[in-house]
Amino acid sequence: MSRDPDITALERDLPAYARSLGIVIAAMEDGSPVLAIPFGEIVEGRPTVFHGGATSGLLENAGYAALRAELARAGREHRLKPINVTVQFLSAAKSKPTYARGRVLRLGRRNANIEVEAWQDDRTRPVATAVMNVLMGGTGPDAAG
């Protein structure tokens, strides 16, 4: 993982919700941002374990960040609208930082399919994964999806 100049731009694009959860962009990896979230009371579900909703928030944000990076490389600008997300919870995310990275599996003209993985210490043992479909609308204020 290496620091990349795009990180500043991608971090600026994170929504208010991501920033208030404490999500940052830790690194770039093969052109996709790696998002990180610290453990703390605001993300806690059962004691000492991440709430599934907070993990989902990290996954969704990593998916959007991966898509924004991909669109930036392609010189495209879109308003992104969620179609759906399916989250698989594989094991409890414990009280330590959690990371997530998305990969755009298909970038179409109107929609994108993104796969996201979240992990803690061991990259080969993800704590949760997600599949997302995102609609890419126009850029104008009246643009329809």
Added chain:
Amino acid sequence: MFGQRPRAWGMADDLPPFDPATAAPFMLGRGHPGWLGLRYVAHGADWVELALPWREDLLGETGSGVLATGPIVSLMDMASGMAIWTATGEFRAIATLDLRVDYMRPAREGAAVNGRAECYRVTRSAAFVRGVAHDGDAGDPVAHVAGVFMSIPWRKR
């Protein structure tokens, strides 16, 4: 009324059945649900409805006044868990296995979002839920949700 409940998990004889209205202040008062400000709205034999207040620091896409989708997942996850405990009558450790959210439309700007989850089937170790998130009219949902939860055994049988 007890006969209509999914009975697979049974009820501990010495404990009163789980009541979401009573449990809500404790369950929603701390941690992630507490930070989101989730609160209890209503419940039935197998469903629970919670509310997620609109808040500026929970907004999604920059420049829009619409709540991000992440908090809606948290809302539905929490409502689902409470619906399972309500339906089975028993507060028992559960883990979300799989949660799918289909987003119909953005929530209205400045609107709170309600999440209503129904536990429609319980087996020995799994519970199935479905639900909607809406911003005032449950007939015009913001999102549809389907999920599967597993019970975590708390003692050897």
